[in-house]
Amino acid sequence: MQDDTSGREVLRFAPSPNGWLHLGHAYSALFxxxxxxxxxxxxxxxxxxxxxxxxxxxxxxGIYEDLAWLGIEWEEPARRQSEHFAEYEAVLKRLRDMELVYPCFATRKEIQDAILASGIPLQAWPSDPDGAPLYPGIYKDMPRERLNELMWEGRSYAWRLDIEKAKAKAESINGGPITFYEEGTSTRGDTGILEIKPELFGDVVIARKDVPTSYHLAVTADDAFQGVTLITRGQDLFPATYIHRILQILLGYPEPRYHHHGLIRDETGRRLSKSAKDMGLRELRAQGRTPADIRRMVGL
Structure with missing residues (x-):
């Protein structure tokens, strides 16, 4: 499935179509x-x-229009992840066969109640790099027979990666600690060969009952399928590399290099986001801004 790269570097821009592109996306795409x-x-x-x-x-x-307006050229056709669920399901099955994932039926309320039952205040409970509370392991050690019963009952569930087992297995395959090569992150000060810290995520969700993948699983598989050699993306995704590197080793995928670039922020220092309804490129274009204006606004 991997493309023939003919020895050339392969990069990608991978937006989610759940809102209009803004200046942060423009910077990442242009970069x-x-x-x-x-x-x-x-x-x-x-x-x-x-x-x-x-x-x-x-x-x-809108993504196609904005990128073309900026003068960005890409290889056709663009890959649509929604057209490849069967491929992700096959990848998930490989992890299931290695007994590195388990079904978790916990709702957000169950997770919150379990944290409260521990006696630790919610605000003191550790969070993962994305800001979500670390999973307290409610279903992790439940007998397989009981988990199968819950699945047959039709309850909703997520597939979680047993991060301790997965890391141990990956280190065994790798012959030692797992690292990645970072070319960027000048504002973080992290460059060169870096060791992963997947425990910061706990038992991360990598698929769900109704969608056989997650961001972590899909992008790791796609980067391998498409022969991506250099991954450029925002610094907010730097910690995700810890999970992606484990998956790459477990699944026998090649190791790309990484460059996590800076983020575009507003005057208060907040990074731009779709959820905050930050002004999109289409609105800036409607105001008469030019591609050259956008490049100046993002510092390129």
């Missing part, structure tokens, strides 16, 4: 595009639309 040009490489566009409830076709068309 990947300019890096690919400088290296004489290829740029792929991937539409990460596994969240079928929030993704909309008009946003997909």
């Amino acid at each position: 990947a595009f300019e890096t690919a040009k400088r290296l004489g490489g290829r740029l792929l566009l991937r539409i990460e639309d596994i969240d079928v409830g929030r993704c909309r076709e008009e946003y997909v068309e």
Whole structure:
């Protein structure tokens, strides 16, 4: 499934069509595009639309329009993750066969109640790098027979990666500690060969009953399937590399290099986001802004 890269660097820009692109996306897309040009490489566009409830076709068309307006060129066709659920399900089955994932039926309320029952205040309970409370392991050690019964009852569940077992297995395959090569993060000060810290995520969700994948599983598989050699993305995704590297080793995927670039922020220092309804490129374009204006606004 991996593309023939002919020795050229392969980069990708991978937006989710759950809102209009804003300046932060413009920076990330232009950064990947300019890096690919400088290296004489290829740029792929991937539409990460596994969240079928929030993704909309008009946003997909908006991505194409905004990128073309910015002068960004990519190889056709763009990969649509929603068209490849069967492939992700096959990858998930490999992890299930290794007994590294387990079904978790916990609701958010159950997780909150379990934390409260521990005697530790919610605000003192550790959070993962995405800000969610670490999973307290409610279903982790439940007998397999009982888990199968709950699945047959039709209850909703998520597949969680047993991070302790997965890390041990990956280190055994790797012959030692797992690392990755980081080319960027100048504001973090983290460059060179870095060791992963997956325990910061706990037993992370990698798929669900109704959608056989998650961000972590889909992007790891896609980067391998598409032969991506250099992953450029925002610093907010730096910790996700810890999970992706474990999955790469477990699944026998090649190791790409990484460059986590800075984020575009507003005057208060807050990073731009779709959820905050930050001004989109289409609105800036409607105001008469030019691609050159956008480049100046993001510092490129």
